[in-house]
Amino acid sequence: MYVEMKDICKTFDGFQASDHVSFGIEKGQMAALLGPSGSGKTTILRMLAGLDRPDSGDIMINGFRVNDLPGNKRGIGFVFQNYALFRYMTVADNIGFGLEVQKKSKAEIKERVEELLELISMEDLGKRYPHQLSGGQKQRVAFARALAPGPGLLLLDEPFAAIDAKVRRELRNWLRDMIGRVGITSIFVTHDQEEAMEVANQVIIINQGKIEQIGTPEEICFHPKTEFVADFIETERFSQGGK
Amino acid sequence: MAKKKQRSYQQDVVGDSINSIQKVVKPSEEGGSRIVKYLLIGLSVLFLFVMLALPLAVVAANAWKEGWEAYRKAVMDEYTIKALQLTLLATVTAVAVNTVFGVFAAFLLSKFYFRGRQALAALIDIPFSISPVIAGLVFILTFGNMGWMGDFLDKYDIKIVFAVPGVILATIFVTFPFVFRELFPVLNAQGKDEEEAAALMGANGWRIFWRITFPHIKWALLYGIILCSARAMGEFGAVSVISGHLRGKTNTLPLHVEILYNEFNTAAAFAVSSILVALAVLILIVKSLVEWKKK
Numbered sequence: 001m002y003v004e005m006k007d008i009c010k011t012f013d014g015f016q017a018s019d020h021v022s023f024g025i026e027k028g029q030m031a032a033l034l035g036p037s038g039s040g041k042t043t044i045l046r047m048l049a050g051l052d053r054p055d056s057g058d059i060m061i062n063g064f065r066v067n068d069l070p071g072n073k074r075g076i077g078f079v080f081q082n083y084a085l086f087r088y089m090t091v092a093d094n095i096g097f098g099l100e101v102q103k104k105s106k107a108e109i110k111e112r113v114e115e116l117l118e119l120i121s122m123e124d125l126g127k128r129y130p131h132q133l134s135g136g137q138k139q140r141v142a143f144a145r146a147l148a149p150g151p152g153l154l155l156l157d158e159p160f161a162a163i164d165a166k167v168r169r170e171l172r173n174w175l176r177d178m179i180g181r182v183g184i185t186s187i188f189v190t191h192d193q194e195e196a197m198e199v200a201n202q203v204i205i206i207n208q209g210k211i212e213q214i215g216t217p218e219e220i221c222f223h224p225k226t227e228f229v230a231d232f233i234e235t236e237r238f239s240q241g242g243k
Numbered sequence: 244m245a246k247k248k249q250r251s252y253q254q255d256v257v258g259d260s261i262n263s264i265q266k267v268v269k270p271s272e273e274g275g276s277r278i279v280k281y282l283l284i285g286l287s288v289l290f291l292f293v294m295l296a297l298p299l300a301v302v303a304a305n306a307w308k309e310g311w312e313a314y315r316k317a318v319m320d321e322y323t324i325k326a327l328q329l330t331l332l333a334t335v336t337a338v339a340v341n342t343v344f345g346v347f348a349a350f351l352l353s354k355f356y357f358r359g360r361q362a363l364a365a366l367i368d369i370p371f372s373i374s375p376v377i378a379g380l381v382f383i384l385t386f387g388n389m390g391w392m393g394d395f396l397d398k399y400d401i402k403i404v405f406a407v408p409g410v411i412l413a414t415i416f417v418t419f420p421f422v423f424r425e426l427f428p429v430l431n432a433q434g435k436d437e438e439e440a441a442a443l444m445g446a447n448g449w450r451i452f453w454r455i456t457f458p459h460i461k462w463a464l465l466y467g468i469i470l471c472s473a474r475a476m477g478e479f480g481a482v483s484v485i486s487g488h489l490r491g492k493t494n495t496l497p498l499h500v501e502i503l504y505n506e507f508n509t510a511a512a513f514a515v516s517s518i519l520v521a522l523a524v525l526i527l528i529v530k531s532l533v534e535w536k537k538k
Contacts, residue, residue, distance in 0.1 A: 076443070080436050084436030086437055097446070101444050
């Protein structure tokens, strides 16, 4: 297991956000944390990133217990829901920021930034500022920025929530292909079951801070273990049919 | 037939609404609203004239009433210069202190969530709600001879009340919330995603502040500094209580003006006032420049 959560509990002011959460993800997998809003999926992601601390339990990344390690020492890249691009820096500076912090040489940063700009097909837009980009371009920059320091694990918080429905499907495929090409272990949070099923090869369904089921998209779809999973998949399908 | 009739009716409706749009677009044709318009403009102009332009004219006229030589004498007077120096010293110190602490406080209260956050924000606003005279009295009661800290300060021969430190302290207190109040809403609206993103990449607090937070707040910060300076220069109440009005020692410009005025030295009082007016106009120009540049 590359990433492992062992019996994690977390409460916020009496609200149980994580209730004995345990799961593991193999290297190179793309996992989705799926659940309705308020189910505690973002909390899990934030604890993995070191933005929140669990009350009890162990977080393991690459065989090490990282509970007491600050986020920047865990070897992770994080894509925020609204991308959180640095608005007063150019695209190139955004991507290079992580390397700048690591005190890499200017030439090295430039080379890596150019390589990533090419990867996200935005070679000519390095000098632009975030407010001059479309939603899809912003997401690609956020993705490149998270990858720049070469993390072993990529965490994405609702990566498609801020993008309008038309472009979403296209971006989804793009991101899946891109992550496949880079070969990085990734976990993303979503409330959209179609998104989870299409992009991930492992789906973790969460409800009220508890894990309901872990499995491949097929297992979840055809063999729901609990009533909640069956209901959730069913209503989602129904509402999508209704659209 | 019926259909045709209905269509023409619809056209009528459309025609009516177009007419009514014209009416809305040209309100000036109606005499009533025109009168109201000029009445309101007239009232506003009159108010501005009486409240702002007239007092300024009075200051200028009185300052030069006894001629240029008298003006020069009042302005170049030893005590006036000392008062100006003290005012500038108090202003610069207060602005520097309040800028540093205002930035810290606004950053802390907008980017971190902890118990007592609201209470701390309310505490910072206290100088806005307390009368400056009371603020001055509080310092006398705390640091004066009979005050809680009196014996301690006496022992080490530190003078705060009726001395320059007291004047500076009172100025800092009165202008305390200005920078914070300008920055806090701006920082709050920014959210903390960008800071978190930078922290996750391993940036330390210093780098996060200069690369991410500061570019966002720089205009608000400048604006806060300007407002803080304007207030610090004009402060009267708190400083008046704590300074003891020692000429050439603890008198600031506003206090000096009051003394001259009470001595029936009207021309000199207004001459010294004109220095404060000039400083105020200067700040106003800088403030307008900042606002213009901000756009």
